[in-house]
Amino acid sequence: MNRFAHALLAWFDRHGRKDLPWQQTDAQGRRAAYRVWLSEVMLQQTQVTTVIPYFNRFVAALPTLPDLAAADEDQVLALWSGLGYYRRARFLHRAAQLCVERHDGQMPADFDALAALPGIGRSTAGAVLAQAYGLRFPILDGNVKRVLTRFHGVHGHPDENAVQKKLWQHADLHTPAERVADYTQAIMDLGATVCIRSRPLCLACPVSEHCVARREGLTAQLPTPKAGKTLPTRATVMLILRDAKGRVLLERRGPQGVWSGLWSLPEATDHDDAWRVAQGLARIDDAQALASFVHVFSHYRLHVEPWLFDDARTARATRESPHLRWYTESEWPALGLPAPVRSLLLALPERKTA
Structure with a gap:
């Protein structure tokens, strides 16, 4: 040996x-x-x-x-x-x-x-x-x-x-x-x-x-680090559509890109797009902006703005899409959810009842 x-x-x-x-x-x-x-x-x-x-x-x-x-x-x-x-x-x-x-x-x-x-x-x-x-x-x-x-x-x-x-x-x-x-x-x-x-x-x-x-006093220098670079930042608006029963609309992501195949939240590129996307998914009233956060991937930083739409009502497009589904909180643990999305859902404020 x-x-x-x-x-x-x-x-x-x-x-x-x-x-x-x-x-x-x-x-x-x-x-x-x-x-x-x-x-x-x-x-x-x-x-x-x-x-x-x-x-x-x-x-x-x-x-x-x-x-x-x-x-x-x-x-x-x-x-x-x-x-x-x-x-x-x-x-x-x-x-x-x-x-x-x-x-x-x-x-x-x-x-x-x-x-x-x-x-x-x-x-x-x-x-x-x-x-x-x-x-x-x-x-x-x-x-x-x-x-x-x-x-x-x-x-x-x-x-x-x-x-x-x-x-x-x-x-x-x-x-x-x-x-x-x-x-x-x-x-x-x-x-x-x-x-x-x-x-x-x-x-x-x-x-x-x-x-x-x-x-040779090289423990701090070895292994040689990779040349540093600044991670780019991307921005997205995550849409949390919650109906009167407390269910949240989730969307299965496609086979490409980050979080592929996972259930996540619908997304929009900016505030105007957020309203258009949300209105295409459900009948909505007001939106509540929740605290934004940054999630760091290996190759970029994602700045997330969550918008909560309470009392959303199912639209026809949602009912007919196999990639969109309403899930209750009790069903979330059985789903493949990205960690920041799971954390966001678990921290949602309680629904306000009339």
């Missing part, structure tokens, strides 16, 4: 995380591939502490891969709601269906078969094969990139092709043939808890003695 892996595994035995919900093992001491895969997808762009309650809720509702494959998209998106990057959930759902169609409802133990599934890249496939099947495959998620970038003193943004190629070489070199599942968890844990983005805890690091970044 190489020196890096040996030191890392010794540290993991003393300090590593061993009680995460996706680490449960069977009688043979192996983790369920479905749970490993689900956790890996959820952990993309998201921290462990945020993921745990979502993971527990998801597997409670859909405990097996065939259960996920058989679920309807609304249930999957509702369980995912709040994690963001909803394409991950749709890829997860489709990949489960393909596993049922092609692999007898199991996650394949073959790299090419795994990588052929939607949303599974090289690192996710490697994590499933290493942690669930004990096969020697390297991984390179965000935490691992940070560890290897600093340890080897690799300059350049980790997503650049040349840099990523070099990091994959390092990842493969360090991955041992023994205890590969523990090693995979160990290097992720090291990046998440010790080799953190700001002020890494170098004194607690088991491999700091040979770390280039520590030796």
